Amino acid sequence: DGGITQSPKYLFRKEGQNVTLSCEQNLNHDAMYWYRQDPGQGLRLIYYSQIVNDFQKGDIAEGYSVSREKKESFPLTVTSAQKNPTAFYLCASSIRAADTQYFGPGTRLTVL
Amino acid sequence: GIQVEQSPPDLILQEGANSTLRCNFSDSVNNLQWFHQNPWGQLINLFYIPSGTKQNGRLSATTVATERYSLLYISSSQTTDSGVYFCAVHNNDMRFGAGTRLTVKP
Numbered sequence: 001d002g003g004i005t006q007s008p009k010y011l012f013r014k015e016g017q018n019v020t021l022s023c024e025q026n027l028n029h030d031a032m033y034w035y036r037q038d039p040g041q042g043l044r045l046i047y048y049s050q051i052v053n054d055f056q057k058g059d060i061a062e063g064y065s066v067s068r069e070k071k072e073s074f075p076l077t078v079t080s081a082q083k084n085p086t087a088f089y090l091c092a093s094s095i096r097a098a099d100t101q102y103f104g105p106g107t108r109l110t111v112l
Numbered sequence: 113g114i115q116v117e118q119s120p121p122d123l124i125l126q127e128g129a130n131s132t133l134r135c136n137f138s139d140s141v142n143n144l145q146w147f148h149q150n151p152w153g154q155l156i157n158l159f160y161i162p163s164g165t166k167q168n169g170r171l172s173a174t175t176v177a178t179e180r181y182s183l184l185y186i187s188s189s190q191t192t193d194s195g196v197y198f199c200a201v202h203n204n205d206m207r208f209g210a211g212t213r214l215t216v217k218p
Binding site: 033035037041042043044045048056058059088090092097098099100101102103105106108 | 113142143145147152153154155157160198200202205206207208209210211
């Protein structure tokens with residue numbers, strides 16, 4: 001079954017801890033994206049990657065880090081430097097940048 | 113960066129009614145997408161429509177790129193149409209509007 005998977009669906013962490021969110025796609029897409037959504041708001045771009053071993057910062061990259069070592073995987077690490085990490089995180093992919101984006105089911109992160 | 117504005121922010125309809133959602137953007141774009149976010153947070157692609165008109169069942173969309181706006185039409189609305197509708201545009205990167213929250217009452 002082709003698609004984008006994110007895990008876990010719900011994640012809780014204590015303040016001061018780093019946490020890594022998983023995003024995997026088997027669509028053979030070159031481009032992948034991470035977005036953050038706060039309650040009642042639209043999506044804001046954190047990082048994106050147009051090709052393996054390359055990524056760029058989006059509007060709100062501070063306190064986050066990513067890697068793109070494999071085409072199918074684009075993990076996001078939320079570091080302790082992120083001041084307000086509680087949010088809904090969505091991963092997306094597209095064949096190339098500017099093509100149709102397809103989204104995973106999201107991960108809800110709560111910092112206790 | 114490019115600005116994306118959606119209107120109205122909230123819309124309440126009776127089942128069977130028609131509606132029009134609007135998306136204005138401040139600069140030329142490479143593509144424009146409409147999404148529906150369901151109550152569980154999943155974003156579902158509705159249209160990829162950088163210009164022109166497309167139809168899919170009860171939904172249709174029109175983008176007039178030269179005038180920098182797009183419209184999403186929902187006809188004969190159903191309760192399952194409820195949720196948040198987002199417009200997103202690609203210039204150098206992807207920018208989302210704040211969304212229109214649609215509630216369809218039975």
